[in-house]
Amino acid sequence: MKWKTNNLLFIHVTRVVSFLILxxxxxxxxxxxxDPGGGFIGGLMTASSILLLYLTFDKRKIDEMLPIDYVSxxxxxxxxxxGTGFIGLFIGDPYLTQYxxxxxxxxxxxxxxxxxxxxxxxIYLGVxxxxxxxxxxxxxxx
Amino acid sequence: xxxxxxxxxxxxxxAIFVPILYKYIRxxxxxxxxxxxxxxxxxxxxxxxxxIANGETFYEAxxxxxxxxxxxAAFLDGWSLLFVLLITGIGALVVLYSIYYLDKKHEAIHNxxxxxxxxxxxxxxxxxxxxxxxLYVFWELTSLxxxxxxxxxFQRDASIAGAQKSLNITVFGGFAMLAGxxxxxxxxxxxxxxxxxxxxxxxxxxxLFLPTMILILLGAFTKSAQFPFHIWLPDAMEAPTPVSxxxxxxxxxxxxxxxxxxxxxxxxxxxxxxxxxxGFGLFTLLWGSLSAIxxxxxxxLLAYSTISQLGMxxxxxGLGSAALYFDEANELYTVAILAAVFHLFNHATFKGSxxxxxxxxxxxxxxxxxxxxxxxxxxxxxxxxxSLIGAASMAGLPPFNGFLSxxxxxxxxxxxxxxxxxxxxxxxxxxxxxxxxxxxxxFVYCCIFFFKTFAGxxxxxxxxxxxxxxxxxxxxxxxxxxxxxxxxxxxxxxxSQSIIEPSMASIxxxxxxxxxxxxxxxxxxxxxxxxxFMTIGVIAFGSLIYVSMxxxxxxxxxxxxxxxxxxxxxxxxxxxxxxxxxxTNVQMTGRLRDYFAYISVFFLIVVGWTMIRYDxxxxxxxxxxxxxxxxxxxxxxxxxxxxxxxxxxxxxxxIVMLGFIGFLIxxxxxxxxxxxxxxxxxxxxTVLVILFMLAFYHLPELRKETKRLTxxxxxxxxxxxxxxxxxxVAFSAFTxxxxxxxxxxxxxxxxxxxxxxxxxxxxxxxxxxxRGLDTVLEVLVLGIAALAVIAVIRLKxxxxxxx
Numbered sequence: 001m002k003w004k005t006n007n008l009l010f011i012h013v014t015r016v017v018s019f020l021i022l023x024x025x026x027x028x029x030x031x032x033x034x035d036p037g038g039g040f041i042g043g044l045m046t047a048s049s050i051l052l053l054y055l056t057f058d059k060r061k062i063d064e065m066l067p068i069d070y071v072s073x074x075x076x077x078x079x080x081x082x083g084t085g086f087i088g089l090f091i092g093d094p095y096l097t098q099y100x101x102x103x104x105x106x107x108x109x110x111x112x113x114x115x116x117x118x119x120x121x122x123i124y125l126g127v128x129x130x131x132x133x134x135x136x137x138x139x140x141x142x
Numbered sequence: 143x144x145x146x147x148x149x150x151x152x153x154x155x156x157a158i159f160v161p162i163l164y165k166y167i168r169x170x171x172x173x174x175x176x177x178x179x180x181x182x183x184x185x186x187x188x189x190x191x192x193x194i195a196n197g198e199t200f201y202e203a204x205x206x207x208x209x210x211x212x213x214x215a216a217f218l219d220g221w222s223l224l225f226v227l228l229i230t231g232i233g234a235l236v237v238l239y240s241i242y243y244l245d246k247k248h249e250a251i252h253n254x255x256x257x258x259x260x261x262x263x264x265x266x267x268x269x270x271x272x273x274x275x276x277l278y279v280f281w282e283l284t285s286l287x288x289x290x291x292x293x294x295x296f297q298r299d300a301s302i303a304g305a306q307k308s309l310n311i312t313v314f315g316g317f318a319m320l321a322g323x324x325x326x327x328x329x330x331x332x333x334x335x336x337x338x339x340x341x342x343x344x345x346x347x348x349x350l351f352l353p354t355m356i357l358i359l360l361g362a363f364t365k366s367a368q369f370p371f372h373i374w375l376p377d378a379m380e381a382p383t384p385v386s387x388x389x390x391x392x393x394x395x396x397x398x399x400x401x402x403x404x405x406x407x408x409x410x411x412x413x414x415x416x417x418x419x420x421g422f423g424l425f426t427l428l429w430g431s432l433s434a435i436x437x438x439x440x441x442x443l444l445a446y447s448t449i450s451q452l453g454m455x456x457x458x459x460g461l462g463s464a465a466l467y468f469d470e471a472n473e474l475y476t477v478a479i480l481a482a483v484f485h486l487f488n489h490a491t492f493k494g495s496x497x498x499x500x501x502x503x504x505x506x507x508x509x510x511x512x513x514x515x516x517x518x519x520x521x522x523x524x525x526x527x528x529s530l531i532g533a534a535s536m537a538g539l540p541p542f543n544g545f546l547s548x549x550x551x552x553x554x555x556x557x558x559x560x561x562x563x564x565x566x567x568x569x570x571x572x573x574x575x576x577x578x579x580x581x582x583x584x585f586v587y588c589c590i591f592f593f594k595t596f597a598g599x600x601x602x603x604x605x606x607x608x609x610x611x612x613x614x615x616x617x618x619x620x621x622x623x624x625x626x627x628x629x630x631x632x633x634x635x636x637x638s639q640s641i642i643e644p645s646m647a648s649i650x651x652x653x654x655x656x657x658x659x660x661x662x663x664x665x666x667x668x669x670x671x672x673x674x675f676m677t678i679g680v681i682a683f684g685s686l687i688y689v690s691m692x693x694x695x696x697x698x699x700x701x702x703x704x705x706x707x708x709x710x711x712x713x714x715x716x717x718x719x720x721x722x723x724x725x726t727n728v729q730m731t732g733r734l735r736d737y738f739a740y741i742s743v744f745f746l747i748v749v750g751w752t753m754i755r756y757d758x759x760x761x762x763x764x765x766x767x768x769x770x771x772x773x774x775x776x777x778x779x780x781x782x783x784x785x786x787x788x789x790x791x792x793x794x795x796x797i798v799m800l801g802f803i804g805f806l807i808x809x810x811x812x813x814x815x816x817x818x819x820x821x822x823x824x825x826x827x828t829v830l831v832i833l834f835m836l837a838f839y840h841l842p843e844l845r846k847e848t849k850r851l852t853x854x855x856x857x858x859x860x861x862x863x864x865x866x867x868x869x870x871v872a873f874s875a876f877t878x879x880x881x882x883x884x885x886x887x888x889x890x891x892x893x894x895x896x897x898x899x900x901x902x903x904x905x906x907x908x909x910x911x912x913r914g915l916d917t918v919l920e921v922l923v924l925g926i927a928a929l930a931v932i933a934v935i936r937l938k939x940x941x942x943x944x945x
Contacts, residue, residue: 036817100900139836
C-alpha cells in the first residue's frame with residue numbers, strides 16, 4: 001500500500017468523499033426498511049469508505065486514526081444479530097421473530113420502531129468488519 | 143422438568159463451578175466439594191428402592207424436539223436403579239479415594255473433576271433415558287469424557303494413544319448404534335424403548351431385524367469391550383486409577399451390558415440374539431482370562447479380568463433371553479438373568495476395591511510390575527487384607543459374593559444344555575466346558591494378583607520410594623467395598639428382593655407373570671450339585687496351575703503380554719491415514735483451475751443427469767417477454783468485454799476490465815428495476831476491485847509467453863458446457879413455471895411485507911425478518927471466512943508442509 005507518487009488531487013478528494021460515502025452508508029442503512037438499503041448494503045459501503053482511506057493514505061496513519069479491532073467487531077455484530085433472535089424466545093414466539101410498532105411523537109409525526117433494526121445493526125457490523133478484515137489481512141501480508 | 147431430570151443435569155451444572163472453586167478455594171482439595179454431588183444423588187435415589195421393589199416404575203418426559211418424536215424422557219425401573227446406585231455410590235467412593243490419590247498441588251485436579259462430573263451426568267443420562275436419541279447423546283458423552291480422563295496425563299504419549307484408541311473404537315460402535323436406532327425407528331415408528339417393547343413381535347419378524355440387531359450390538363460390544371473390540375480397555379489403564387476403578391470397571395464399560403439387557407425385551411427370543419450375545423460373551427470370557435494371566439502390569443491384569451467378567455455377564459444375558467422365546471418364567475432360563483444381575487453388582491464391588499488397592503500399591507511403591515513387586519503383606523497389611531477379600535471373591539471362593547454369583551453362573555451354563563432349542567443340546571455342550579476352563583484361569587490370575595504382590599520376601603531396595611501403608615483416607619473407599627463384598631456374601635438375600643428381582647423384572651419385561659415376582663433365593667449350600675463339583679474342580683486345577691507357574695512362565699506365549707489384535711488395529715489405523723492422504727493428494731493439486739474444473743464437471747454431471755433422467759428440458763419461447771434495445775446493447779457489451787479478457791496483457795487492465803463486467807451486470811439489475819440488487823452488486827464489485835488492487839503488490843508479473851498459446855479444449859468444453867447447462871435449466875424452469883401456472887413466492891412477500899413486518903422494502907424485509915436466520919448464518923459464514931483468511935495468511939505453511 002505504498003504509493004510512491006504523492007497524488008495531491010486524489011488525497012484531497014478522498015478526504016471529502018470518504019466521509020460523504022460514510023454518511024451515505026449510514027443513511028442507506030436506516031433507509032433499508034422502506035427504501036433500497038439495509039445492513040448488508042450499508043455495511044459494504046462503510047467498508048468501502050474506510051478502504052478508500054487505506055488506499056489513499058499510509059496504513060499506519062489510518063490504523064492510528066481508526067484504532068478499531070475489526071475481528072472483535074465481527075463477533076460483536078454476530079452476537080447482536082443472534083442475540084436479538086432471543087427476544088422472540090422470551091416472549092414465547094419462535095427464534096428470530098421480529099416486532100414493530102408505530103408511535104406518534106410530537107413534531108416528528110408517526111414513527112416506526114422495529115426490532116429488525118437492531119438485528120440489522122448486527123448484520124451491518126458483521127459485514128463491514130468481515131470485508132475489512134479479509135481485505136486488510138490480504139493487503140497487509142508481507 | 144421433574145426432579146429426576148435435575149438429578150441427571152446436576153453433575154453438568156456443578157461441573158461449571160469446579161474451576162471457580164479450584165481457583166478461589168485453593169486450601170481445600172476440590173474433591174471435597176465434588177464429593178457432595180454423588181452423595182446427594184445417591185441419597186436421593188436410595189428411597190426409590192422400596193417403591194421399585196413393589197413393582198412401580200417412574201416416567202417423566204419433557205418435550206425436546208416434539209416434531210421428531212424426541213423427548214427428554216427419564217424412566218426409572220429396577221434395572222436403571224441398580225445402575226444409578228452403582229454410578230452414584232461408587233462415584234462417591236471414587237471421588238473420596240481420588241482426594242488422596244491426586245495431589246492438589248501438583249495435579250490439574252480441576253480438569254479431572256470437570257471430566258469426572260461430565261461422565262457422571264452422562265452415565266446417569268444413559269441409564270435413565272427412555273428416548274433413544276437422548277440416550278445416544280449421553281452415550282457419546284460418556285465416550286468423550288472417558289477419552290478426556292484417559293488422556294488426563296496428556297504429557298505422556300501412552301495416555302494420548304490409549305485415549306485415541308478408546309475414542310476410535312467406542313465412537314465407531316456409537317455410530318453403528320445410532321444407525322441401529324434409526325432402523326428401529328423405521329420399524330416401530332417411535333424412539334421410546336418402552337413403546338418398542340410393546341412392538342417386540344413386529345421387530346423380530348421385520349426384514350430389517352438382523353441389520354438392526356447387529357448395529358446395536360456393535361455399539362454395546364465396543365462399549366463393553368467384548369472380543370474383538372476389547373483392545374481399547376487395557377490401553378485405557380493409562381488413566382489415573384480412580385478413573386479405572388470407576389469408568390473402566392464399575393460403570394461405563396457396563397453401559398453395553400445395560401443396553402443389551404434393556405433391549406432384551408425387544409429382541410430377546412430370537413435365535414440370532416441368543417447365539418451372538420452368548421457366543422461372543424463366552425469367547426470374551428475365555429480370551430480375557432487367558433490374556434489376564436500373561437499380564438505383568440497389575441492394572442493390565444485387572445483390565446483383562448474386567449473384559450473376561452464382562453464377557454461372562456454378556457454370555458448370561460444371551461442365555462437368559464431364551465426365557466422370552468418360551469414366554470415363560472421358568473427358573474431354568476431365568477437363573478441366567480439372575481446370575482447376570484447379581485454378578486454385575488458383585489463385579490462392581492470387588493473389582494472396584496481391587497483397582498483401588500492396585501492404585502494404592504502403585505502410589506506407595508511407584509511400580510505396578512508384578513515382577514518387581516512382592517512381600518508387601520507385612521508392610522501394607524490393610525491393603526493386603528482388602529485385596530485378599532477382593533481377589534478371593536473374584537476367584538469365586540466362599541463365603542464372598544463372587545462365590546455365589548459364580549455358582550449361579552455354573553448353574554446357568556449347565557442348565558443351558560437342557561434348553562432344547564437353538565441346537566443347545568449339541569453345540570451347547572461348549573458352554574459348561576469353556577465356562578469352566580475360563581473359571582480355572584480366573585482363579586489362576588486372582589492368585590497371581592494377590593501372591594505376586596503381597597506374598598514372598600520383602601526387599602526394600604527394589605523400590606524407589608520408602609514403602610509404607612497408605613493413608614487412612616485412601617483406604618476408606620476400598621474398605622467399604624470390601625465390607626460390601628463380605629456382607630453380600632454372608633447375607634445375599636439383602637439384595638434379592640430389593641435389587642435383583644426388580645432388575646430381572648425389567649430385563650424379562652413382558653413375560654406372563656401372573657403378578658408374581660421372580661423367585662430369587664440365593665444360598666450358599668445347594669447340596670452336592672454339579673456346581674459345587676465344578677467349583678471344587680476350579681480350585682484344584684487352578685492351584686495346580688498356579689503352583690507350576692515356575693515351569694510355564696518361561697514359555698514365549700507368557701512373555702509376550704500384548705494382545706494379538708493390537709498390532710492389527712495399529713496397522714489398520716496407519717493404513718487408513720496413509721490411504722486417505724494418498725486420495726487427498728491426488729485431487730488437491732493446489733491449483734485453483736483444477737478445483738474449478740472439479741466443481742464444474744460435478745455440476746454438469748449431477749444437473750445434466752437429473753435433467754435428462756426426468757426429461758425436464760422444456761423450452762418454449764412463447765412466454766418470453768420483449769427484449770428491448772438497451773438489453774441487447776448490454777449483452778453485446780458484456781460479450782465483448784468477457785471475450786477480450788484473455789487477451790489483455792497487463793494485470794491492472796485485466797482487473798479494471800473485470801470490475802467493468804461486474805458493473806455491467808449491475809446495469810442489468812437496474813434495468814430490471816431491482817435497486818437493492820444493483821446496489822449490492824456495485825458495492826461488491828467496488829470492494830473486489832479494491833481487494834485486487836491491494837493484493838496486486840503480491841502478484842507475480844504476467845510473464846510474456848513466447849510460445850504459441852495452445853487452446854485448451856478441455857477447459858473450453860467445460861466452460862461452454864456449464865454456460866449452456868445454466869441457460870437451459872433457466873429456460874426450462876421458466877417454461878415449467880408458466881405451463882403449470884405456479885405463482886412465484888414473491889407474491890407472498892409483496893402482499894405481506896408491510897403488514898407482517900412493517901417494512902415497504904421487500905428485499906430488506908425478507909433479509910431481516912422472513913429469512914432472518916439465513917441472513918445471520920450467511921454473515922456467520924462471512925465472519926468464519928475472515929478468520930480463515932487470517933489463519934491462512936498469518937500462519938503460513940512452510941515449503942513442503944502437508945496438511
